[in-house]
Amino acid sequence: MLRRLRFDLYARILRFPLGRFRRMSQGEIIPMVTAEVEPLGGFIGDSISLPAFQGGTLITILAFMFIQDPILGLAAISLYPIQGYVIPKLQRQVNLLGKERVRTVRTMSDKIGETVSGVLEVHANDNARLMLARFAERLNRIYDIRFEIYKKKFFIKFLNNFLAQLTPFFFYSIGGYLVIRGELSIGAMVAVLAAYKDLSAPWKELLGYYERKEDARIKYEQVIEQFDPPTIMDPALQTGDADAGPAESAGIRSSNLGWIDDDGEMQVEGISIKIEPGERVALLGPPNGGKEALGLLLARLVLPTSGNLNFGDRDMTVLPEAVTGRRLGYVGPAAFAFSTSIRENLLIGAMHRPLIEAERDAAAQAVAKRAAENAAIAGNSTDDPHADWVDYAAIGVDDAGGLSKRLVELLDVVDLWDDCYQLGLRGTLDPQKRPDIAERILDARRSFADRLAGDPSLAELVEPFAADRYNSNASVAENLLFGTPVDGTFASDSIAASPYVRQILGTVGLTDDFLTMGRDMAATMVELFADLPADHEFFSQFSFISPDDLPEFQALVTRVDRSGVGGLSEDDRSRLLSLPFKLIAARHRLGLLDDAMKLRILEARRAFAENLPSEMANAVAFFTADTYNAAASVQDNFLFGKIAYGQADAPARVGKVIAEVLESLDLRATVIEVGLDFEVGIGGSRLSAAQRQKIGIARMLLRRPDICVFNDAVGSIESAAQNRVIDRVLAETEGRTVIWSLQHPDLARRFQRVLVLRGGRVVEDGAPDSLDRSGTEFHTMAAGS
Amino acid sequence: MSINQEVELLRNIPLFAKIEPAKLKLLAFTSERLTYQPEQTLCHQGDIGDAAYIIIDGEAVVRIGTSAGEIEVARLGKGDVVGEIAILCDVPRTATVLAVDRVTVLKITKELFFRLVNEFPQIAIEIMRELAARLERTNAQLRDAVSRNGTT
Numbered sequence: 001m002l003r004r005l006r007f008d009l010y011a012r013i014l015r016f017p018l019g020r021f022r023r024m025s026q027g028e029i030i031p032m033v034t035a036e037v038e039p040l041g042g043f044i045g046d047s048i049s050l051p052a053f054q055g056g057t058l059i060t061i062l063a064f065m066f067i068q069d070p071i072l073g074l075a076a077i078s079l080y081p082i083q084g085y086v087i088p089k090l091q092r093q094v095n096l097l098g099k100e101r102v103r104t105v106r107t108m109s110d111k112i113g114e115t116v117s118g119v120l121e122v123h124a125n126d127n128a129r130l131m132l133a134r135f136a137e138r139l140n141r142i143y144d145i146r147f148e149i150y151k152k153k154f155f156i157k158f159l160n161n162f163l164a165q166l167t168p169f170f171f172y173s174i175g176g177y178l179v180i181r182g183e184l185s186i187g188a189m190v191a192v193l194a195a196y197k198d199l200s201a202p203w204k205e206l207l208g209y210y211e212r213k214e215d216a217r218i219k220y221e222q223v224i225e226q227f228d229p230p231t232i233m234d235p236a237l238q239t240g241d242a243d244a245g246p247a248e249s250a251g252i253r254s255s256n257l258g259w260i261d262d263d264g265e266m267q268v269e270g271i272s273i274k275i276e277p278g279e280r281v282a283l284l285g286p287p288n289g290g291k292e293a294l295g296l297l298l299a300r301l302v303l304p305t306s307g308n309l310n311f312g313d314r315d316m317t318v319l320p321e322a323v324t325g326r327r328l329g330y331v332g333p334a335a336f337a338f339s340t341s342i343r344e345n346l347l348i349g350a351m352h353r354p355l356i357e358a359e360r361d362a363a364a365q366a367v368a369k370r371a372a373e374n375a376a377i378a379g380n381s382t383d384d385p386h387a388d389w390v391d392y393a394a395i396g397v398d399d400a401g402g403l404s405k406r407l408v409e410l411l412d413v414v415d416l417w418d419d420c421y422q423l424g425l426r427g428t429l430d431p432q433k434r435p436d437i438a439e440r441i442l443d444a445r446r447s448f449a450d451r452l453a454g455d456p457s458l459a460e461l462v463e464p465f466a467a468d469r470y471n472s473n474a475s476v477a478e479n480l481l482f483g484t485p486v487d488g489t490f491a492s493d494s495i496a497a498s499p500y501v502r503q504i505l506g507t508v509g510l511t512d513d514f515l516t517m518g519r520d521m522a523a524t525m526v527e528l529f530a531d532l533p534a535d536h537e538f539f540s541q542f543s544f545i546s547p548d549d550l551p552e553f554q555a556l557v558t559r560v561d562r563s564g565v566g567g568l569s570e571d572d573r574s575r576l577l578s579l580p581f582k583l584i585a586a587r588h589r590l591g592l593l594d595d596a597m598k599l600r601i602l603e604a605r606r607a608f609a610e611n612l613p614s615e616m617a618n619a620v621a622f623f624t625a626d627t628y629n630a631a632a633s634v635q636d637n638f639l640f641g642k643i644a645y646g647q648a649d650a651p652a653r654v655g656k657v658i659a660e661v662l663e664s665l666d667l668r669a670t671v672i673e674v675g676l677d678f679e680v681g682i683g684g685s686r687l688s689a690a691q692r693q694k695i696g697i698a699r700m701l702l703r704r705p706d707i708c709v710f711n712d713a714v715g716s717i718e719s720a721a722q723n724r725v726i727d728r729v730l731a732e733t734e735g736r737t738v739i740w741s742l743q744h745p746d747l748a749r750r751f752q753r754v755l756v757l758r759g760g761r762v763v764e765d766g767a768p769d770s771l772d773r774s775g776t777e778f779h780t781m782a783a784g785s
Numbered sequence: 786m787s788i789n790q791e792v793e794l795l796r797n798i799p800l801f802a803k804i805e806p807a808k809l810k811l812l813a814f815t816s817e818r819l820t821y822q823p824e825q826t827l828c829h830q831g832d833i834g835d836a837a838y839i840i841i842d843g844e845a846v847v848r849i850g851t852s853a854g855e856i857e858v859a860r861l862g863k864g865d866v867v868g869e870i871a872i873l874c875d876v877p878r879t880a881t882v883l884a885v886d887r888v889t890v891l892k893i894t895k896e897l898f899f900r901l902v903n904e905f906p907q908i909a910i911e912i913m914r915e916l917a918a919r920l921e922r923t924n925a926q927l928r929d930a931v932s933r934n935g936t937t
Contacts, residue, residue, distance in 0.1 A: 457822050528811045537896070542815050589818065591787025648819040648827075 002041030003378040009033045009223070015233035018302055019262035024226065027113025028106045032223050036102065043216040050209050054202040061199045065192050069184075072192045075170065076199065079163045087156055087207065091214055094152045098218045101145045108138045153211075160207055164200045168193065231303075237320045245323035249277040250312025250706065251737070252298060257307035258760075259297055267293035268760040271307070275737060277706070280730065282751035282768075283741040284781060290757040291741040295711035298739055299330035311707075326352060326394065329705030331713040335696020337684025342420065342695065343676040345684075346407060349699035350394050354387035394703045408672050410701055413728045414694040415721050421668065424675030425635040425658070431628040437670050438628035445640050448661045458657060461650050463586075464641035465623045467605075470585075470598035473642035477581040480504075482605050482623050484631040489619035496578040500616060501608070508604045511577075515565040517592050518576030521583065522553040524590060530554065544579050586645040634674055638662075689716045697729065707737040715743060726750065745782040754778060788813045791891065794841050798864040800911040804901075812901065816891040821845075821884040827867065830881040834871025836892045840864065843888030849880045860885075869912065872898055 010033060016024075066073035115122065115131055122131055171193055178184040251274065258269040268290040275281055283291035296302045297309065300316050309316040316324070337345050360368060372382045390403070397403050411417040431438035452458050463473045470479055477495050485491045495501055505511045525545045532538060534547035545553050556572055568576070585593045593601075609622065621631040629637055638658055643650050662668045684692040693716045700708060710729075714722045726747060730738065740751065748754050749768045756764035756777045764777055771778040791813040795801045801809060818841075821827060827838055830850050840861055847859040847867065858880065861867055871878045872895040893901075902909050 460820070524810075524814075527807055528814055538811075538815055588814075589788045589791070591789060646818050646820055648821045648825055 001044045002037060003380065005037055005040065006033055007378065007380045009037070009227055011235070012227045012232060015235060015238060016229060017231045017233070017262070018296075020229050022262070025110045025113060027110035028226075030113075031106060031109045032226060036219050036223055040216050040220055043212055046209070047213070051206065054205040054209070057202040058199065058206065061195050061202075065195050065199075068191050068195070069188050072171075072175070072184075072188065075174075076167060076192065076196050079167060083160065083163055083207075086159065087210075090152055090156050090159075091211065094149055094156075094211075095214055095218055097145050097149045097152070098215060099222060101142060101149065102219060102222050104138065104142050104145060108135075108142065111135065111138065156211075160204065164203070168196060171196065237318075243320050243323055245319060245327050246312025246314045248706075250314075250327075251275050251277045251279070252316075252707065253308075253310045255308045257297065257304050257309055259293055259302060260305045261293075261302075266760055268297065268757070269306070271762055273755065273762060273765070275739065277737055278735050279753060280738045280751045281740070281753045281755060282748035283739065283755050283757060284745055284748055284778065285757035285763075290760040291755075292711055293760070294755075294757060295330070295709050295739065295741045298707070299328050299709040300324040301330060322352065326391075326703065327706045329700040329703070329708045331693075331696045331700050331708075331710050333712040333715050334689070335693050335699075335713075337680045337687060337692045337695055339680065339682045339684075341677045341679055342423075343407065345680060345695050346410070346676075346699050346702055347390050347403075350391045350703040351389035352391055354383050354385075354389050355391060356388035358384060358386040358388070391703065396704060404669070404673060406702070407676060407698075408669055410698040410732075411672065413701065413725075413732045414698045415717075415725050415728070416691065416694045416698065417672070419691055419694075420672050420675035420678075422675070423678040424671035424673070425638075426633050427674045427678055428630065428632070429628075429634055429637075429674050431630050437673070440665065440667055440670060441634065441637050442626060442628055444638050444661055444665050444667055447665060448638055448658065449640070451657060451661060458653075461644055461647050461654050461657075462639055462641045463644050464639075465625075467623075468602065470593075470602055471642055472585040472593075473587070473644050475582055475584045476593075476601065479601055480581070480604055480608060481620050482609065483620040484623075484629055484636075485619065486621055486631045487619050489616060492582065496581050497574060500613065502577075504604050504608050504611070505577075507607055507611075508600060510600055510604055512565055513597065513600070514580045515560075515568070515573065515576050517583070517597075518579040519557060519560045519565065520592055521579045521590065522576065523557045526550065526554045526557060544582055584645070634671060690718060690721075693717055694725070697725070701729065701732055704736070707739065708733055710738070710740040712741050712743060722747070745778060748778075756781075791818070791841065795839070795891075798839065798866075800866060800908055800915075803907040804905050808901075808904070812893070812897065813891065815897055816893050819890050819892055821888040821890070823884055823886050825884050825888075827882040827884065827888070827890065828871075828878045828880075830878050832878045834868060834876075834878050834895075836894050837869040837872055837898055838867050838882075838890040838892055840867065841889050841891060844885040845888050846883050846885050847880045848883065855881070866912075866915070869898070870916075873912075 013029060013033075062073065062077065065076055111134070122128060171189070175184060175189045175193075179186050179189055253274045255272045257271040259267045261267050271290075271294065283294060285291045293302075297304055300309075300311075300319065303317050311319060311323075311327070314323075338348065358368075368384065368386075372384070375382050392398065392403065395403060395406060397406050408417070411420050429437060429441070449464060452462055452464070463471055465471060465474075465482070467482065475492070477490075477492055480501070481490055481495075485495070488494055490498060490501070502511070505514060521544055525543055529536075529539065529543050529545075529547075529550060532547075536547075539547050543550075553575070556575060559572065560568065560576075565573075565576075580592075583590070583592065612620075621629050623629065623640065625640065635658065638661070639654070643654050647653075659668070662671060678686075680687050680692075680695075684695070687695070693713065697710070697713055714725055717725060726740075727750065730750060738751075742748055752767060754764070754766065754768050754771055755762050756771075758777065764771055768778070772782060773779060788810060792806055792809045795809045795813065796806070801812075804812075821843075827845060828834065830848075840863055842863060845861045845865075845867065846857055847861065848855045848857050861882070867882055868878070870876070902912070
């Protein structure tokens with residue numbers, strides 16, 4: 001039952017009219033579907049069994065008492081009518097309070113959600129105290145309500161208990177009197193008393209049941225009333241699949257189209273337009289002049305409140321989403337990115353229904369079958385989420401290979417190619433999963449090394465890793481490990497604390513040298529940074545020691561100078577030893593690493609690798625010239641070395657060489673593949689707004705809708721790229737209808753037709769050239785921009 | 786070359802002669818030392834400037850692009866400072882600087898440069914002296930050019 005209820009609630013969220021989300025926040029909806037219905041689940045289980053069992057017991061006992069002595073039986077239940085009258089009255093008050101409590105808790109979670117999403121503003125405006133005060137007020141309100149509820153509830157309990165004990169009191173007093181008078185046999189009296197004792201337990205249970213029932217009812221009612229808005233979408237529009245929509249190359253026709261939104265604001269009215277298939281239309285006008293609303297209407301994301309809107313020969317308002325969500329496309333001003341890879345974010349545009357069954361072995365097949373059966377019983381969706389949902393036909397490719405190629409093309413259209421390439425270079429690759437790609441990257445590593453060796457001006461840019469050479473552009477820690485730390489064991493912050501590393505330093509006799517080096521570094525840091533303010537940016541950029549620790553190190557240096565490194569405490573030793581590991585000879589130029597020292601670090605490197613205990617074998621991925629290093633980025637795997645410090649423009653020049661080598665080996669698409677697997681974070685937070693927007697556009701272009709609606713879709717893209725993206729998108733959608741709502745009139749000149757909307761009406765309609773004469777809105781806007 | 790050697794080198798530059806060694810060390814430590822290949826540009830006329838350069842080795846040439854093509858205005862060597870105009874007055878680079886042979890420089894960021902000027906008025910005076918000398922040179926060149934134009 002609970003499963004069915006939750007599924008139904010979620011399905012309803014998907015059918016809510018868009019305006020509803022302006023009045024209901026995430027913070028309200030989520031607890032309703034998750035926490036608030038939870039007690040209902042528990043209650044549903046009891047709803048039949050408890051009254052049946054306890055009620056049965058009650059009736060049996062009552063029957064026994066009536067048979068014993070009808071008068072005594074009557075006496076036993078004489079107070080029930082009072083309870084039956086008073087308790088519901090009290091309960092009603094509790095119910096009202098309960099309702100208010102649910103509402104208050106809901107707004108509280110709404111506030112928490114709001115704080116989370118607006119936390120930047122809170123910090124920026126020093127609002128923490130205000131927020132805390134408001135939150136405390138809410139908690140206080142909840143406390144008051146709860147206190148009130150408890151008072152009422154305990155009064156009910158008190159009343160119940162009191163009445164339950166009052167009856168035996170009368171039994172004893174009046175019954176006892178009657179027994180003495182000889183009017184009642186003591187046997188009957190004792191039997192009824194004993195029976196009455198048993199009677200109170202089921203009675204209490206029933207009263208408790210009544211309370212819980214009321215509680216559940218409130219919660220249910222409160223959830224249901226929120227989830228039943230008057231204009232909810234018909235479910236058939238969402239799940240229907242049979243409809244193919246109007247014939248190919250359908251245009252849009254509207255007559256007298258109007259939309260009044262949920263707040264009663266007129267957004268557009270009296271719009272009668274005809275857009276031919278393949279036409280390119282720009283919507284212009286002042287903000288809130290109706291161009292955004294018209295975009296939403298034409299993409300059937302909101303339903304008009306008056307007039308007709310036809311897509312080909314069909315009424316657009318009753319078309320199922322299977323038609324509107326495939327034949328129409330929409331990108332708004334702030335596209336959303338789901339918390340998954342870039343690839344999935346693009347493909348989700350073409351994932352409408354399961355098409356190819358997932359490949360499973362027999363056991364997994366059975367599990368999936370059972371899950372589907374259970375889902376069917378609970379009235380849930382029986383579609384398999386692990387099937388291949390990608391509509392290859394809609395994208396216009398045959399298979400996964402063609403799809404990858406198509407994705408790369410689209411990245412180029414929306415100007416995301418380079419971003420994805422950079423993400424790919426910085427990303428990691430599991431060589432176990434993609435051995436072919438790893439092998440090709442190793443090929444690229446070799447050609448890159450050849451390329452460097454052949455060109456002396458390039459050779460200075462990268463210092464390759466070599467097992468028998470110290471790498472001056474890598475830190476001491478990296479030189480010692482000669483690999484990439486995989487987990488925290490040998491990470492740069494904790495390597496100095498590793499007992500194994502300490503032991504290796506001891507074996508090769510480096511401990512004292514490292515301590516001395518640490519002392520020298522500390523002394524230099526103190527000398528350089530001591531009189532800088534603690535918040536100076538140099539600390540984070542250049543210092544090995546944080547400003548807070550600086551005084552401590554100052555004292556430490558004095559101690560070392562007085563009594564040598566021998567007499568240091570363990571704490572002091574750890575502190576000093578942590579410094580040299582971070583030293584990069586070529587960058588820091590402190591002159592602390594002479595050739596002899598480097599040779600001894602190489603010795604430590606060998607000792608480290610040879611004696612590494614088996615349980616730490618997975619903590620470091622060693623650099624070896626002919627294996628792929630899974631812990632390092634794709635770029636580091638190409639380079640197999642470090643970009644040299646002190647060479648002007650080294651990263652850019654190296655990047656150019658990498659690009660050339662990849663191009664010559666036809667590997668750029670492979671790097672893009674890795675970039676496509678980049679996880680975008682919650683709500684796409686690891687991408688910029690412009691990148692999310694570009695993904696939104698590519699997502700829509702991927703499934704090739706007949707009609708593409710762009711509602712100010714390039715506004716968040718940097719202005720230099722805006723023209724480029726619009727041009728490429730228009731070229732990409734050649735032959736299909738494009739309706740683009742724009743901010744800048746100068747962008748409109750690349751469209752065949754311009755509609756200018758003001759006050760919710762179309763005030764001008766025509767080719768940009770014909771409109772560009774004095775006296776028109778278009779001319780004024782174009783001149784003003 | 787280690788930082789201590791760089792400090793020695795800086796001390797021999799008039800601009801920094803009067804600064805205490807600890808400050809020079811901070812300057813050296815927080816500045817990137819960069820090597821430019823022959824023909825590589827240190828800065829490009831018209832770009833936004835974010836750093837000044839102290840040449841510690843090699844030779845560089847300063848060129849200004851005019852409507853008549855590029856003209857060479859100066860040659861710089863060890864100890865010269867270049868690129869300070871753009872960060873002093875927040876204007877785009879006024880000239881292009883190219884490495885003639887292998888040039889090694891210390892790249893001083895805008896932030897650090899202002900800090901130094903603030904703390905050591907001596908540096909400001911040295912820079913004023915240098916700029917005044919350049920202005921005088923330019924004026925002389927202008928005089929020459931005008932008088933040449935007048936005679937022809």
